[in-house]
Amino acid sequence: MTGEPLRESPARTAARIDLSAVRHNVRTLIGRAGGARLMAVVKADAYGHGAVEVARAALSAGADSLAVVTAEEGAELRDAGIGAPVLVFTDLLPEKLALAASRGLTVTAHSPQSARRIAAVPGLRAHLKVNTGMNRWGVAPDEVGEARRVLGDRLTGVYTHLACADSDPEDSGSTRRQLALFEEVLDAGSFAGLTVHAANSAGTLWHPRSRYDLVRPGVAIYGMHPQGDEGDPHEEGLRPVMSLVSYVADTRRLEPGDGVSYGLTFRAEEPMYAATVPAGYAEGYRRTLSNAGVAIVRGERRPVLGRVTMDAMVLGVDGVVEVGDEVVLVGEQAGERVGAEELGRLAGTINYEITTGVNPRRVERIYIGR
Numbered sequence: 113m114t115g116e117p118l119r120e121s122p123a124r125t126a127a128r129i130d131l132s133a134v135r136h137n138v139r140t141l142i143g144r145a146g147g148a149r150l151m152a153v154v155k156a157d158a159y160g161h162g163a164v165e166v167a168r169a170a171l172s173a174g175a176d177s178l179a180v181v182t183a184e185e186g187a188e189l190r191d192a193g194i195g196a197p198v199l200v201f202t203d204l205l206p207e208k209l210a211l212a213a214s215r216g217l218t219v220t221a222h223s224p225q226s227a228r229r230i231a232a233v234p235g236l237r238a239h240l241k242v243n244t245g246m247n248r249w250g251v252a253p254d255e256v257g258e259a260r261r262v263l264g265d266r267l268t269g270v271y272t273h274l275a276c277a278d279s280d281p282e283d284s285g286s287t288r289r290q291l292a293l294f295e296e297v298l299d300a301g302s303f304a305g306l307t308v309h310a311a312n313s314a315g316t317l318w319h320p321r322s323r324y325d326l327v328r329p330g331v332a333i334y335g336m337h338p339q340g341d342e343g344d345p346h347e348e349g350l351r352p353v354m355s356l357v358s359y360v361a362d363t364r365r366l367e368p369g370d371g372v373s374y375g376l377t378f379r380a381e382e383p384m385y386a387a388t389v390p391a392g393y394a395e396g397y398r399r400t401l402s403n404a405g406v407a408i409v410r411g412e413r414r415p416v417l418g419r420v421t422m423d424a425m426v427l428g429v430d431g432v433v434e435v436g437d438e439v440v441l442v443g444e445q446a447g448e449r450v451g452a453e454e455l456g457r458l459a460g461t462i463n464y465e466i467t468t469g470v471n472p473r474r475v476e477r478i479y480i481g482r
């Protein structure tokens with residue numbers, strides 16, 4: 113932690129990914145799922161954690177299937193030798209349907225037209241997504257019958273997505289309305305024997321009625337809180353998976369009136385020290401953390417001074433901090449913690465965007481807990 117540390121990575125900033133935490137979170141979520149099976153959502157390179165490694169860990173802990181958003185994300189899992197069922201959530205262009213079929217992916221039908229495109233590809237299987245109020249993707253309830261007929265025995269599942277399961281677990285009016293409409297659709301159609309699902313992480317944790325045959329958590333698998341910019345994942349029995357770690361690359365003393373970084377938007381009011389950290393928005397440390405972010409050095413929380421730049425940012429420190437000291441941008445050090453929830457709030461975003469935005473071309477992933 114001090115002096116010339118044993119750096120785990122030659123990268124300027126590294127993401128430590130704890131696969132034992134992935135396994136712990138999957139088991140915890142299965143324990144909360146009331147007997148439902150678990151599909152691990154590993155889209156967007158597993159929310160920035162690395163899809164192949166996370167998928168393997170999740171499957172080894174009891175997940176029985178995976179979900180992605182593009183056919184290429186599914187193909188990456190197949191290329192790594194992962195044979196578990198993979199569902200693609202979004203509507204795919206016809207040429208991508210062929211890729212999905214060739215890699216044994218299950219796709220999603222979002223309309224009668226999308227069902228026809230799927231039915232035209234030999235061997236391709238689909239789940240039908242029903243729009244029950246999120247109004248982003250999904251077939252309208254009054255077109256479900258038509259889409260269902262078009263798909264025939266290609267259809268293996270039916271699902272919906274909840275808009276507000278995370279907002280307020282106590283006031284679940286809109287979730288109840290969505291689930292009631294979903295159940296009306298299920299009752300009216302012929303879906304016997306198909307896999308029925310609705311629950312994201314928030315549904316899995318807080319809305320028992322949404323669990324049906326299978327739950328589809330994403331963010332909770334990564335040990336983050338579904339409320340995004342608040343909440344403590346530990347209180348839900350979850351363990352954060354990613355720590356983002358950098359180091360002090362330079363230090364300097366500031367005199368009263370000295371400014372820091374582009375625009376000199378921070379000015380020292382008294383003599384103080386500044387530490388330069390080689391993590392900027394190219395690494396995924398968001399520019400909205402300018403004069404707002406906080407990081408841990410030598411077990412103490414330190415403020416971001418001035419603007420976060422593309423390649424570096426500056427922390428306010430004391431004279432004891434040395435070049436080489438470890439800087440924890442997300443995670444824990446010596447009992448202090450900056451969660452992705454807190455950093456998301458400070459950045460004006462949510463934990464999902466903090467980890468998904470970490471740039472793997474700049475930030476090496478170091479897997480531990482295999």
Ligand SMILES: Cc1ncc(COP(=O)(O)O)c(C=O)c1O
Binds near residue numbers: 153201331332
């Ligand atoms: C259809 C669908 N299901 C499940 C999830 C997982 O959501 P969460 O990460 O909130 O658990 C997502 C993520 O956006 C999704 O689009």
